[in-house]
Amino acid sequence: KKINQVDIDKITEVTINAKEKKKHITVKNVRKSSGIKEYSDATINRYINYAVGKKKNRKHDPSNGGDVSWKKKLKPFQLIQVDVKYLTDIDNLKPYFISELNDYKGIRCKYQITARDVATGLSIVAYSEGNAGIYTKKFLETILYPYLKQFKGLNLKEIIIQTDNGTEFTNKKMKTKGKEPKISSFTLYVEDKFKKHRTNIPGHCTADSDVETFHWSIERDCLAWDDIVDDESLIKYTTIYMEEYINTIIKTRGYSPLEKIKETYEIDNIIYPMPQTINI
Helix, strand or coil: CCCCHHHHHHHHHHHHHHHHCCCCCCHHHHHHHHCCCCCCHHHHHHHHHHHHCCCCCCCCCCCCCCCCHHHHHCCCCCEEEEEEEEHHHCHHHHHHECECCECCCCECCCEEEEEEECCCCCEEEEEECCCCHHHHHHHHHHHHHHHHHCCCCCCHHHCEEEECCCCCCCCCCCCCCCCCCCCCHHHHHHHHHCCEEEECCCCCCCCCHHHHHHHHHHHHHHHCCCCCCCHHHHHHHHHHHHHHHCCCCECCCCECHHHHHHHHHCCCCCCCCCCCEECC
16 A cells, blocks of 8 residues: 555654654554554664665665574473663653652653563563662562462462573672672572572673563563653553553564463463552
8 A cells, every 4th residue: 555645744743753752663663653563574664764864775685683492392481581661761761760859750760670471472560769679579579479379270389480690689699708698588589489690700791681572562662762751651552552562472483472472371361460560
């Protein structure tokens, strides 16, 4: 179907406005702001490129990114990656953070705690003012554990929780003058409720690739795109994003996260924890 000039003008206007605000410009985001649902992604992208003056990229040989066949053998929730995303690194949000010297209405929650199931791609997010172990433990205790407990066919003692070596998760790398470091509250909780807490090998930059991929997606299509100015709008827009995300087919997998979980555990009514703030 031939694209009309009115829609071309809408695409151009949204694209130029996003470029001026240094937002991530994608076909999905332009569709969202312009309301255009027709035409192929290639067509929309062509006019985005015209608007930003981007030249056609030369084709490169695709990389296989390493062997990931082992992931296909995983059962849902067998391996869950947990990570903390610093919202302070997102340029669009920086003007709205509340500081000790500037206590106006704005964003108090500077950190996103994320759990992502490697097998299905299902992700759960929450937001907090701090990134210490007390917040990550409470995320497990009040959000992740109650969610997983609803699946009668799931043995929680077979679940591995994987994280990096940050102090929000483990004390392994803390200096203790030759003494054995104290086990973190996060690790203690994992070992009590799940199978074990696995930490990444230092320097293994792709160990958390699944949760990092999700972090990039939510930043590009929500956190750095929507008009987030305070905690209320943070929860509003991330909830809209997650409602769509968990029900959308992931192209590389061929199914949506919720679809795969319902199929595996033969359950229709899943109580999914939407984005929320963690208060201490």
